[in-house]
Amino acid sequence: MTELPPTAGLPLRAGDLLPWGDADLEGHLARWLGVPAVQLTCSGTAALLLALQVLRAQTPSRDEVVVPAYTCRLVALAVARAGLRLRLCDLAPGTLDLHLPALQALCGPRTLAVLPTHLCGLVTDVAGPAAVARAAGAWVIEDAAQALGARVAGQPLGLQGDIGLYSLAAGKGLTLYEGGLLVSARPALRAALREAGPRLLPPRPAWELRRSLELLGYAACYRPRGLRWVYGQPLRRALAHDDRVAAAGDDIGADIPLHAVGRWRRRVGVRALARLPAHWQAAEQRWQQRRNRLMQAGLPVLGDSPAVPAAQGVRPLLLLAFPDAGLRDALLQRLWGAGLGVSLPFAATLADYPPDAAGLAVTAEGPLVHARVLAGRLLAITNSGWLDEPGFEALLAQLLEGLGRVRAG
Numbered sequence: 001m002t003e004l005p006p007t008a009g010l011p012l013r014a015g016d017l018l019p020w021g022d023a024d025l026e027g028h029l030a031r032w033l034g035v036p037a038v039q040l041t042c043s044g045t046a047a048l049l050l051a052l053q054v055l056r057a058q059t060p061s062r063d064e065v066v067v068p069a070y071t072c073r074l075v076a077l078a079v080a081r082a083g084l085r086l087r088l089c090d091l092a093p094g095t096l097d098l099h100l101p102a103l104q105a106l107c108g109p110r111t112l113a114v115l116p117t118h119l120c121g122l123v124t125d126v127a128g129p130a131a132v133a134r135a136a137g138a139w140v141i142e143d144a145a146q147a148l149g150a151r152v153a154g155q156p157l158g159l160q161g162d163i164g165l166y167s168l169a170a171g172k173g174l175t176l177y178e179g180g181l182l183v184s185a186r187p188a189l190r191a192a193l194r195e196a197g198p199r200l201l202p203p204r205p206a207w208e209l210r211r212s213l214e215l216l217g218y219a220a221c222y223r224p225r226g227l228r229w230v231y232g233q234p235l236r237r238a239l240a241h242d243d244r245v246a247a248a249g250d251d252i253g254a255d256i257p258l259h260a261v262g263r264w265r266r267r268v269g270v271r272a273l274a275r276l277p278a279h280w281q282a283a284e285q286r287w288q289q290r291r292n293r294l295m296q297a298g299l300p301v302l303g304d305s306p307a308v309p310a311a312q313g314v315r316p317l318l319l320l321a322f323p324d325a326g327l328r329d330a331l332l333q334r335l336w337g338a339g340l341g342v343s344l345p346f347a348a349t350l351a352d353y354p355p356d357a358a359g360l361a362v363t364a365e366g367p368l369v370h371a372r373v374l375a376g377r378l379l380a381i382t383n384s385g386w387l388d389e390p391g392f393e394a395l396l397a398q399l400l401e402g403l404g405r406v407r408a409g
């Protein structure tokens with residue numbers, strides 16, 4: 001029995017784990033991305049918290065943060081921890097882009113920041129939301145947590161907004177098990193982030209030890225046999241309890257660990273980063289072929305935003321958008337726990353999670369029509385190289401058979 005991961009994370013090699021070597025991960029990332037500097041944090045959530053604190057200090061009268069209604073719950077957690085008010089913005093119909101009329105209605109003198117979000121490696125429109133945000137005097141934070149390596153016209157994500165953030169969590173491509181990055185095209189903001197970083201993220205050896213052991217665990221288990229134990233079993237247990245939130249990995253705690261990243265994990269990152277460009281290149285080829293194959297079979301696969309010419313996303317997964325939620329749910333029922341790399345990006349919009357340990361109370365101010373519709377219709381298929389051609393064809397056959405049954409029944 002094997003288990004495919006839900007996304008095409010970059011596997012580690014034994015040689016990555018050596019105790020010595022170059023620890024300048026920030027320098028290597030900056031050169032690869034082609035930016036003046038990159039700031040490493042202990043998670044994407046910590047990066048967002050730091051960004052929000054720095055922007056708040058610049059404009060203290062502003063205390064609201066506008067995010068897409070369909071995004072990672074850790075975003076809501078960071079906003080709450082920063083003492084700011086979360087406001088959910090609907091998505092443009094059938095896309096992952098912020099709905100500009102909805103955004104316009106949300107932005108005002110209290111808006112601190114707007115977060116265009118590049119989900120699932122797909123490039124989202126930043127220019128449109130940035131124009132609305134700037135007209136209201138608000139900052140723009142590009143959430144590129146899931147898109148390290150994506151570019152627009154050769155430029156990395158995160159430079160069109162005021163600050164950009166990436167995640168190095170397990171499953172998001174390059175990983176330190178947990179980690180985050182900040183970039184900015186603005187020298188003054190880079191300096192402010194650099195200055196505030198060590199205060200928010202001091203060295204905490206116990207956390208670094210824990211993360212180092214977790215990274216070793218990732219190196220050992222991120223392969224089709226190991227994933228059965230560390231990913232497949234907990235997933236099937238959650239599904240058996242009808243717990244979609246846990247199954248989607250959205251069962252976050254209330255705590256945001258805040259600490260510096262140690263030298264050994266930086267060294268591992270430097271060595272793994274050398275393989276990331278080839279990893280994404282191979283993923284792009286698989287994605288193109290399989291997207292064509294799915295589209296020919298009548299299954300629509302979302303791509304980079306049509307509002308962004310020259311977008312070049314990264315491809316951790318194929319994101320299918322079904323014509324209705326019934327079809328999606330029927331297929332999910334059959335395939336989610338089957339070890340084939342089928343999953344959900346998120347269980348629901350931020351307004352639709354049941355109350356849980358994270359204690360996040362997020363209220364929907366408007367109907368969030370399009371975000372809710374899309375959240376019910378999406379289904380993700382892994383773009384891991386471990387899903388080989390026969391495996392993909394077998395999965396496609398299962399999808400089509402499931403569709404046939406639902407339509408017939």
Ligand SMILES: *Cc1c(COP(=O)(O)O)cnc(C)c1O
Pocket residue numbers: 043044045046071072074075117119143145146166167168169178179180
């Ligand atoms: C994962 C994620 C984050 C948070 O990143 P972590 O490194 O997991 O803390 C923020 N935004 C989005 C869209 C994410 O997917």
